[in-house]
Amino acid sequence: MNKAVFIDRDGTLNEMVYDKTHGILDSPHNPDEVRLIPKAADFLKTIKKCGYLAVIVTNQPGIAKGTLTMQTLQAINARLAALLAAEGGAWDHLLFCPHFPVPSPVKNEHVVECECRKPKPGLMLSAAGKFNIDLPASWMVGDGLNDVQAGKAAGCRCILVTKLKIEQVERFFTLDNCQPDAIARDLMKAAEIIKAVK
Numbered sequence: 001m002n003k004a005v006f007i008d009r010d011g012t013l014n015e016m017v018y019d020k021t022h023g024i025l026d027s028p029h030n031p032d033e034v035r036l037i038p039k040a041a042d043f044l045k046t047i048k049k050c051g052y053l054a055v056i057v058t059n060q061p062g063i064a065k066g067t068l069t070m071q072t073l074q075a076i077n078a079r080l081a082a083l084l085a086a087e088g089g090a091w092d093h094l095l096f097c098p099h100f101p102v103p104s105p106v107k108n109e110h111v112v113e114c115e116c117r118k119p120k121p122g123l124m125l126s127a128a129g130k131f132n133i134d135l136p137a138s139w140m141v142g143d144g145l146n147d148v149q150a151g152k153a154a155g156c157r158c159i160l161v162t163k164l165k166i167e168q169v170e171r172f173f174t175l176d177n178c179q180p181d182a183i184a185r186d187l188m189k190a191a192e193i194i195k196a197v198k
Contacts, residue, residue, distance in 0.1 A: 001134035005047045005194065006124050006151065007091070008142030009058035012161060012187070013040045014080055027060065029068060031079035041089025043187035048090075050195055052138070053131060056094040057123040057150070064100035064110035093131060095123045119149030119177075124156065141190050145178045152177035157197075159183070159190045 009027075010016055015035040016025040028034050044054050062068030077094060084090060097116040100106075116122030128135050140151025140158045151158035160180040184190035 001132050001137070002053050003051065003137040004053040004055045004092075004127065004131070004133045004139075006055050006057045006127070006138065006140045006154075006156065007044075008118075008140075008144065008147045009056050009080070009094075009096075011037075011143040012141065012147075013037055013056070013084070027062065027068075028076050029062065030072060031075045034076060034079045034083060036080075036083050036087070037187060039186065039188045041084045041087030043191050044084060044089035044091060046188075046191040047194060048092075052194070053093065053133065054091040055124075055127050055131070055133075056091050056096075057118070057127070057140075058094070058096045059118050059146075060096045060098055061100040061117075063098035064106065064108065066106050066108070070098075093127060095127055097123060118144075119146040119153065121150050121154035124150060124154040128154070139194055141187075148180045149177045152179075157181045159193055161185075161187060161190055 007013060014028065015037060017028050017033045019026040047054055060068065060073055063070065063073065097114065098110045099114040099117050100111050101113050101117065102111055114122065127133055135155040138156045140147055140156045141161060143161050148158045148160055158180040159182045161184050163185055182193045184193060
């Protein structure tokens with residue numbers, strides 16, 4: 001069986017973007033907004049050298065909300081792939097959830113309760129079936145507690161990438177399945193943790 005590192009996209013591989021309309025940090029809404037997180041390509045190169053598949057798993061609710069089209073999402077992913085490739089990095093597979101749960105002010109075929117929107121593990125379970133992945137031998141790496149919850153639900157080890165101090169993060173760990181196996185201040189520290197586990 002294969003082993004994989006499942007990786008969140010927004011806030012983990014690429015920078016979040018300030019949305020002036022809603023006053024929040026959000027995913028890029030066009031390819032020009034895509035900026036790499038420092039060392040993202042090096043992280044991908046490192047885990048692949050360690051024998052892991054690099055599998056991106058990302059929530060993209062903009063599809064359901066009508067703020068993002070499939071064509072634009074493909075262009076954003078292509079831009080991210082090109083930036084990573086320019087620094088020698090690449091992923092093996094990318095899976096995304098286009099859904100947003102009800103109730104929602106928008107109504108379309110993507111506004112549904114699904115099994116793939118993190119913190120549910122559906123994207124990872126789907127990848128495991130398609131690519132013969134041994135989930136207990138695999139990792140989930142992301143910047144959000146929903147990433148940790150998804151990884152735990154799938155049976156993976158989890159790394160939370162955050163610059164917050166441990167005391168700031170610990171208050172969230174009373175939530176179900178929010179205790180990561182490790183906390184890393186950046187992607188290269190996450191890579192070191194993965195490399196150290198045989």
